[in-house]
Amino acid sequence: MQAVVYERTGGPEVLTVREVPDPEPGEGALLVDVEAAGVNFRDVYEREGRRPYTATPPAVIGVEGAGTVAGTGERVAWLDVRGSYATRVAAPRDKVVPVPDGVDTDVAAAAMLQGCTAQYLVSESYPVAEGDWVVVHAGAGGVGLLLTQLVRARGGHVLATTSTGEKAELARAAGADEVVVGYEGFPERVRELSGGVGAAVVYDGVGRTTFAAGLTALRPTGRMILYGAASGQPEPLELHSLAGHGSLYVQRPTLATYTRTPELLRTLAGAVLDHVAAGRLDVRIGGRRPLAQAREAHEDLEARRTTGKLLLLP
Template identity: 50%
Template sequence: MRAVVIAAQGGPEVLEYAEHPDPVAGPGQVVVDVAASGVNYVDIYHRSGVYPVHLPSPIGSEGAGTVAAVGPGVTEFAPGDAVGWVNVLGSYAEKAVVPADRLVPIPGGVPADLAAAALLQGMTAHYLVRSTHEVKEGDRVLVHAGAGGMGLLLVQLSKMFGATVHTTVSTAEKAKLARAAGADEVHSYEDFAQALKDSVDVVYDGVGATTFHGGLAALRPRGLMALYGAASGPVPPQDVQILNQSGSLFLTRPSLVHYVADRDEMLWRAREIFGWIAGGQLRIDVSHRYPLAEARQAHEDLAARRTTGKLLLIP
């Protein structure tokens, strides 16, 4: 099979597309013929060294496809089943080995490419609006990068649960996309903090360093910032007294792994996301599909913010 691996951490040039032996399912494992793999910022963190990995390492942590073989002890899945997964390295490949307890079934009516596009970002958006801060009718929400894959999902789900949604974007084209997803107000990165000063209930920030202090300024007293990513770089160490000075604010740095550690919780999140997709309530915007051999280009485009929506690699 063909797969992308890294022998060292660094820039996009460390992504090596080459022939590798076909994987074999061990006890409790499943081999999946990969139909599509999602490209995410976490992949860049694994590649660059922000998140350490054991080298040499497979890469890609989100995918969907069809079960090709099951290992000893696997009873929940059988060859031919449509499945997806997140937080398991190795999806940048024609075949992937995934622990059976980390797979989720894909229902009929949800194509494999949409499932691959929806799982990591969809379940992240789900935990942010359903668990980290349960969005409710009347909330005022600020979503940074509202035209990106995560931003578009957060805008849609926040509107679904009754919030007034503000978002930030960098271009007029991206503003149109955010409004089409349901955003009530679209702001530039330069003016959002002043325009929203002391007014929003929750900030969903996947941008990081360049938006952090502005997000705190936009929060009402006792508001919550969910800092779930760092597309512009990590937030430097802060004096926690800033939370008091800004209005007894709450700050959390959540991660999907802790919100899907329990299998029942993972299945609940995936089931709701797939249900909303199948029912037409949630639209997944796949803006770019790259051949697996072009993983480097996908990483370059994502890091340079040349794209909107979701990026996929197709074996």
């Protein structure tokens, strides 16, 4: 089979497509023909050698995808199976979920990691209530577009931030009530829109660029939820400052916590795929590239040239 392998030779990290032996599924695992693999920042971190993501190179990269079980034709999707940038993967049965009728396989791949992230953010990290004003940073990104739709479905209002005017239009099309381009002034704007109260929650996947200002955008007892750090980690936080901003809460969640058992994974992913099947959640696929262009896909992601989900097609 073909697979994208990362290795280090003393210089920059290298991604190459190679012929490698088919994986051999052990007990409780399935051999799956991969139809689409998701490209994520955690894959970039793995390529760069950041812990805890990294397997010992050379290794096949990627963890998210969807495909068909060899021999049975069952369609399944996953978000935590190593070696997913490949034509075949050995997937533990308890780490895959069925793809329902009415959901294309590549859409299922695109919905898994980002969709499950958006779902736990709006239902667990902070359960959005009707009338809440919410800040969604990187509103045209894969998580941002899904977050906006899910917040609106729960009766909330969204102020999204984006880096360009073109991305602002995508955020508006997803349902954002207001969009701030360039991140400047979003705390003042959300306070205006909320009648001086402030945001119930800030969903921040950007990090250093937006975190400090986000604390000033929150209403008393509001929640700052940092689920990613595309611009780098925020400056250290003095906990006593949360009192002065209005007894705020801060969370740094991870998807692994909310999918730590097979039952939690099936419930979370099932909710996302049911939303897609019912037409309540539009999953934007921003680009499809062949496996041989995995490095270019990473470069697009790192340069923030992407909107929605980027897929690799074996």
